[in-house]
Amino acid sequence: xxxxxxxxxxxxxxxxxxxxxxxxxxxxxxxxxxxxxxxxxxxxxxxxxxxxxxxxxxxxxxxxxxxxxxxxxxxxxxxxxxxxxxxxxxxxxxxxxxxxxxxxxxxxxxxxxxxxxxxxxxxxxxxxxxxxxxxxxxxxxxxxxxxxxxxxxxxxxxxxxxxxxxxxxxxxxxxxxxxxxxxxxxxxxxxxxxxxxxxxxxxxxxxxxxxxxxxxxxxxxxxxxxxxxxxxxxxxxxxxxxxxxxxxxxxxxxxxxxxxxxxxxxxxxxxxxxxxxxxxxxxxxxxxxxxxxxxxxxxxxxxxxxxxxxxxxxxxxxxxxxxxxxxxxxxxxxxxxxxxxxxxxxxxxxxxxxxxxxxxxxxxxxxxxxxxxxxxxxxxxxxxxxxxxxxxxxxxxxxxxxxxxxxxxxxxxxxxxxxxxxxxxxxxxxxxxxxxxxxxxxxxxxx
Numbered sequence: 530x531x532x533x534x535x536x537x538x539x540x541x542x543x544x545x546x547x548x549x550x551x552x553x554x555x556x557x558x559x560x561x562x563x564x565x566x567x568x569x570x571x572x573x574x575x576x577x578x579x580x581x582x583x584x585x586x587x588x589x590x591x592x593x594x595x596x597x598x599x600x601x602x603x604x605x606x607x608x609x610x611x612x613x614x615x616x617x618x619x620x621x622x623x624x625x626x627x628x629x630x631x632x633x634x635x636x637x638x639x640x641x642x643x644x645x646x647x648x649x650x651x652x653x654x655x656x657x658x659x660x661x662x663x664x665x666x667x668x669x670x671x672x673x674x675x676x677x678x679x680x681x682x683x684x685x686x687x688x689x690x691x692x693x694x695x696x697x698x699x700x701x702x703x704x705x706x707x708x709x710x711x712x713x714x715x716x717x718x719x720x721x722x723x724x725x726x727x728x729x730x731x732x733x734x735x736x737x738x739x740x741x742x743x744x745x746x747x748x749x750x751x752x753x754x755x756x757x758x759x760x761x762x763x764x765x766x767x768x769x770x771x772x773x774x775x776x777x778x779x780x781x782x783x784x785x786x787x788x789x790x791x792x793x794x795x796x797x798x799x800x801x802x803x804x805x806x807x808x809x810x811x812x813x814x815x816x817x818x819x820x821x822x823x824x825x826x827x828x829x830x831x832x833x834x835x836x837x838x839x840x841x842x843x844x845x846x847x848x849x850x851x852x853x854x855x856x857x858x859x860x861x862x863x864x865x866x867x868x869x870x871x872x873x874x875x876x877x878x879x880x881x882x883x884x885x886x887x888x889x890x891x892x893x894x895x896x897x898x899x900x901x902x903x904x905x906x907x908x909x910x911x912x913x914x915x916x917x918x919x920x921x922x923x924x925x926x927x928x929x930x931x932x933x934x935x936x937x938x939x940x941x942x943x944x945x946x947x948x949x950x951x952x953x954x955x956x957x958x959x960x961x962x963x964x965x966x967x968x969x970x971x972x973x974x975x976x
Contacts (some may be wrong), residue, residue, distance in 0.1 A: 532658065533551075533555075533654075533658050533661060534651075534654040534655075534658060535941075535942035535943055536833065536834040536836070536941075536942025536943060537630065537638070537640060537648075537834065537835075537836075537942065537943050538626075538638050538639050538640035538641065538648075539551075539555065539638055539639045539640075540629050540632070540636060540637070540638030540639075540943050540944075541636065541637075541638070542635055542636055543582040543586070543635060543636065543637050547586070547636075547637055547638065547639070549585050549586060549588075549589040550589075551661070552585075552586045552589035552590045552593065552639065553589045553590070553592055553593035554593060554661045554664050555590060555593065555639055555657070555661060556589065556590040556591060556592060556593025556594035556595075556596075556597075556599075557593040557594065557596060557597050557660070557661075557664055557667065558593075558657045558658075558659075558660035558661045558664065558667070559573070559590075559593075559594060559599075559623065559625070559641060559657055560573070560593070560594040560595075560596075560597035560598065560599035560673070561597050561660055561667045561669075562653065562656050562657050562660060563599070563622050563623050564597065564598060564599070564669075566653075567622050567644075569622075570598040570599060570600065570671075570673060571599045571600070571621070571622035571623055572599070572600045572602060572619075572621040572622055573594055573599050573600070573601050573602065573621060573622065573623045573624065573625055574602050574604065574612055574615055574616045574619060574621050574623070574624040574625070574678065574681070575587060575590065575591065575601055575602065575603050575604065575612075575624070575625045575626075575627070576603075576604040576605070576606070576607040576608075576609070576611060576612045576624075576625070576626050576627070576628075576681070576711075577604075577605070577606060577607075577626070577627035577628060578606065578609075578626075578627070578628040578629075578710050578711045578739060578768050578769045579606055579709060579710050579711065579713065579734035579736065579739050579768070580627075580628070580629070580634050580637055580736060580737075580739055580768075581634070581736030581737060582634075582637045583627045583628075583637065586627050586637055586639070587603070587627050590625065590627065590639060591603070591675055594673065595672055595673040595674065595675060596669075596672060596673075597667070597668075597669050597673070598669045598671050598672065598673045599673040600673045600674050600675070600676070601673065601674075601675045601676070602619075602621065602675075602676050602677075602678040603675065603676070603677050603678060604678045604681035604682065605677070605681075605682070605714070606711055606713070606714045606734075607681055607682055607685065607711055607714060607715070608685070608711040608712060608714075608715060608769055608770035608771065608867070608868070608869065609626045609628055609630070609640065609711070609769040609770065609771040609865070610685075610770070610771050610863055610865050610866065610867035610868075610869075610870065611681065611682075611685035611715070612624035612625070612626045612640075612642055613642050613646040613647075613863065613864050613865040613867075614646060614685060614688055614863060614864075614867075615681055615684060615685060616642055616643075616644060616646055617644070617645060617646040617864075618684065618688075619678075620644070621644065622644050623641060623642060623643060623644060623649075624641070624642035624646070625639060625640065625641050625642070626639070626640040626642075626769065627639055628640065628711070628768060628769040629768065629943075630767055630768055630769050630771065630772070630943065631740060631744070631745065631746045631767040631768055631772065631854075632740070632768070632943065632944065633739075633740060633741070634736070634737045634738070634739050634740070634741070636944075638943075641654075641657075642865075645864065646863075646864040646865070647836075647839065647864050647865075648836045648839075648865065682714055682715060682718075683718075685715060686715055686718045686719050686722060687722070689715075689719050689867070689869050689870050689873060690719055690722040690723050690873075692859075692862050692870060692873065692874065693723055693873050693874070693877050696723070696877055696880075696881075697880075698723065698724060698725045698726075698876060698877070698880055699880060700726065701725065701726065701761050701762070701876060701879065701880050702726050702759070702760050702761045702762075703720070703725055703726065703727040703728070703760060703761065703762055703763070703764065703876060704727070704728050704730060704751070704754065704755050704758065704760045704762075704763040704764075704776075705720065705727050705728065705729050705730060705763070705764055705765075705766075705872070706730050706731050706743055706744055706745075706748075706751045706763065706764070706765040706766065707729060707730065707731050707732040707744070707766055707770075708731055708739060708740050708743050708744025708745065708746075708765070708766050708767055708768050708770075709731050709732065709733060709734040709735070709738045709739050709740070709741065709743060709744070709768075710734065710739045710740065710744065710766065710767065710768035710769060710770060711766075711768065711769045711770045712732070712766045712770040712868065712869060713731075713732035713733070713734050715770070715869065716729055716732065716766075716770075716869060717729045717732070719869055719873065720873075723873060725873075725876060728758075728760075730743075730751070730754070731743040731744065739768045740767065740768045743765075744765055744766060744767050744768065745765040745766055745767045745772050745773065745774040745854075745855050745868075746767060748765050748774060748776065748782055751763055751765055751776060752776050752780040752781070752782060753780060755776040755777075755778070755780055756776075756778070756779060756780030759778075760776075760778065761778055761879070761885070761886060762775060762776065762777065762778070762875070762876060762879055762886045763775060763776035764776075764868075764871075764872040764875065764876075766868040766869065766872075767855070767868065770867075770868040770869055771835075771856060771865060771866045771867060771868055772785075772854055772855035772856055772866060772868050773785075773788070773855045773857065773868035773869070773871040773872050773875070774788075774855045775788060775872075775875060775886070777885070777886040777887040777890055778885055778886055778887055779887050781887065781890075783886070783890045784814075784853050784854075784855065784895075785851055785852050785853045785854055785855040785856065785857060786809070786813050786814045786816070786817045786853045786893065786895070787890050787893050787895070788851075788855070788857060788871065788875060789807060789809065789817070789849065789850070789851050789857060790817060790820050790890075790892055790893040791875070791878060791889055791890060791892065791893075792849050792857070792859075792874065792875075792878065793807045793821075793824075793826055793849055794824060794826075794892055795878050795881075795882070796848065796849060797824065797826060801848070802826070802848065802849070803846055803847055803848045804827065804845070804846065804847060805825070805826060805827050806826070806827040806828070806829060806845070806847050807821065807826055807827070807828055807829070807847070807849055807850060808828075808829045808830075808831065808838050808841045808842050808847050808849070808850030808851075809828060809829075809830060809831075809838070809850060809851065809852070810830065810831050810832065810833045810834070810837070810838060810852050810853075811830055811831070811832060811833065811937060812833055812852065812853050812854075812937065812950060813830075813852075813853055814853060814895050814896055814898055814952065815896040815933075815935065815952045815953075816893055816894050816895040816896045817893060819894070819896075820892065820893040820894075824892075829841050829845065829847065829850075833852070833939060833942075834852075834942065835851065835852060835856040835858060835865065835866045838850040838851060838852065838856070838858060839858055839860075839864060839865065842858060842860050843860075847860065848860045848861055851866060852866075855868065855871070857871045859871070859874060896952045896953065896954065897952065897953065897954065897955075897956040897959060898950065898951070898952045898959075899950070899951050899952075899956075899959050899960050899963040900948060900949065900950045900963075901948075901949045901963045901964070901967045902941075902946040902947065902948055902949070902967075903946060903947045903949070903967055903970050903971050903974070904945060904946055905940070905945060905946060905947045905974050906945055907945075909947075909974035909975065910940040910947060910974075912973065912974050912975075913938075913940065913947055913970055913973060913974055914940065916973055918973070919938075919969065919970060919973055922966075922969055923936050923938060923966065926962055926965070926966060929962075930951075930953050930955075930958065930959070930962060931953070933953060933954055934951070934952060934953025934954070934955075934958075934959065935951070935952055935953070936949070936950070936951050936962070936966065937949075937950045937951075938950075938966070938970070947970060947974075949963055949966050949967055949970070951963045951966070
């Protein structure tokens with residue numbers, strides 16, 4: 530990847546890695562590249578999550594894009610997957626989402642979708658990046674305009690609801706955690722429209738409380754709430770609502786791997802699991818691989834990032850795929866992970882099965898898994914990546930752990946960290962090993 534774009538757009542601390550000056554340049558470069566490829570002044574759909582920095586960054590991007598002749602259509606607060614869906618519906622040339630997803634409020638990001646609702650290719654990212662760093666070389670003789678897209682939220686709500694149109698959800702009782710993010714603008718309307726008895730929580734954003742002690746990255750309080758209040762299921766989204774994790778009636782967290790297992794098994798039973806295959810990433814729990822083998826389901830395994838999952842699904846015609854983090858793609862309905870779409874499909878499957886959520890989720894047994902992180906900037910990540918000593922060290926640790934265990938270390942494409950994931954049957958041993966590996970990497974990179 531280039532110097533700006535990570536695995537999910539341009540992201541960083543506001544005012545440092547991501548400034549308004551950079552957003553202006555991104556707007557200019559994006560509009561210029563789109564016009565060059567499309568042969569016309571582009572229409573760009575632009576949404577944002579609830580971060581206070583979204584106002585300034587959105588305005589900066591729009592200023593840059595309009596200065597290059599693009600027409601910008603603003604949705605206001607909306608989920609990321611809505612941009613993917615609506616750019617295709619409106620026949621615009623691109624969509625942009627101002628969001629840092631699951632990150633704290635001091636971060637923000639800019640994600641770009643093409644006219645088909647897919648995240649733009651690595652090649653287009655590189656082209657945009659080149660013009661960002663050479664912005665003086667591009668110019669046009671006319672200005673674009675800016676409009677407010679007043680129907681965007683309702684169009685998205687109607688679309689998600691249409692995927693379960695006519696289904697009778699009966700009396701199923703649902704709790705919904707909106708993470709004080711984008712779902713705050715849509716969740717209530719979606720669940721009302723499909724006649725689900727849902728209580729909406731953490732839907733009062735103030736610009737700085739997005740993902741704070743709530744949502745899919747902080748489920749402890751929500752888990753207790755779901756159990757104590759007697760809900761059949763709880764669903765938790767992240768800041769831009771492209772992820773969904775769930776809580777069963779006993780307060781247990783059901784992660785993306787377990788949700789995909791449920792969907793895959795139900796789709797296979799219904800005869801609609803294309804090529805009997807599911808697409809996951811290298812970060813999926815070892816328990817998922819055992820589940821797939823036990824249920825005669827084939828797996829395709831990609832690198833981390835829902836864009837790579839989607840690429841595989843498109844190339845080979847698969848219908849379901851996703852990540853442990855809760856990015857789940859239903860290819861029949863969407864070209865990206867969609868937390869609220871996942872939630873309504875999950876509730877449908879639970880109701881249709883006649884089983885409790887806990888019983889339904891028991892089809893997959895998770896292996897003990899430990900995840901730790903080492904803080905690392907770009908230079909420190911490169912130092913880790915180029916170290917043969919660390920690679921040899923990790924291989925020796927894997928030999929000690931044995932064949933039923935694994936160590937996966939990767940540099941995050943969305944955060945300034947190196948992630949270390951270790952799985953195996955002996956929880957005490959993998960916890961000990963994770964600390965040893967983290968300490969070795971910390972010493973190497975100078976943390």
